[in-house]
Amino acid sequence: MSKLAARFFRMVQSAPFYANLHAEAVAWVGVASGQQIWWDIGCGPGLITRQAARSGYATMGIDLSPDMLAEAAKMAKQDGLQIAYRNIDLQCVSDVLEKPSVLSAASLLAVLSDRPAGMRQLYNATREAGKLVIIETTAEMTIPHAWRWLMKNGWKNGNWILMLWAISRRKMIPVDVPALLPAGCQFDYLPLLDGMVGAWQIKKR
Template sequence: RAAQLARLGPRTGDLVWDIGCGSGALSAEAARFGAAVIAVDADPDACARTEAAGRRFGVQLQVVAGRAPHVLESLPEPDVVRVGGGGAQVVAACADRRPERIVAHAATRDGAEAIDAALEAGGYDVECALLQSVELDTSAWSERERSVAFLLSGRRRERSP
């Protein structure tokens, strides 16, 4: 979440879309930076968790229940977008709205390449990082579990005169 927030860069005056908001933690953190946040999720439980996170942190969030990309059509234009679910199709729909920055993640290289292609086609310069987490058993200092994720961030290209 910290790596996503750092690349997203929410600030006062920004409108952030958090698509696939899940627990609501990223939405609440973005709102704590002063951004207006619209959190979107198809799961009613995720919407409830996001509303609870907003109350817990004392920030206001707008929570929209629905499946992206269709639910996005009626939302106001975002400044920055975090795509927590939906893959390249949702990333492409967001890129069509031309926010300044889009951050997304993928569990596989194929998924990362598809998101990269959607961002590039939408006019974004893309950076990708491979994040890895390893849980260790400290009694033997051996690996218990490893997880990896591709973190992609796109910044809208400046138009040439």
């Protein structure tokens, strides 16, 4: 992606409603207990990595876009946070790094051409007894639903970005996270943003 795209995604991640729903998901996972590692795959400008670092995790953001990683590093430095950022393909990540206690992926599976393969790679890259956290829009992320939310909460303060998000998802099949998980895999679910976004917390056995 270009530097312009990276700056646009930084603006999206800076919208309070967007930052808040991801902060809720990070808080749901809980603060770090001891020296725990958190990776965020497809980190973009690094929103979740910064939130996880504030919760005490040794955090790494992983993305294929050097421009996204540059934006993420700049934002982390501005916030006084020590966060590592690496350009690594998801298929290779578990071969070159120590597996994390928590691995997250937000709005990643929706854009992958092979979602089952993507989920397998995310699951396999998570440490045994670790947590895999998936954050994706649901079938409730529709233009009418976004409109109702905006009529209630207003269009200012970056809220208008929600409509762009809903428009971008209008022809996209929602990610059925439970169907992509290994058989018998247990998970907890947290609805976010009036159910337009969901967070799934999967404990790897």
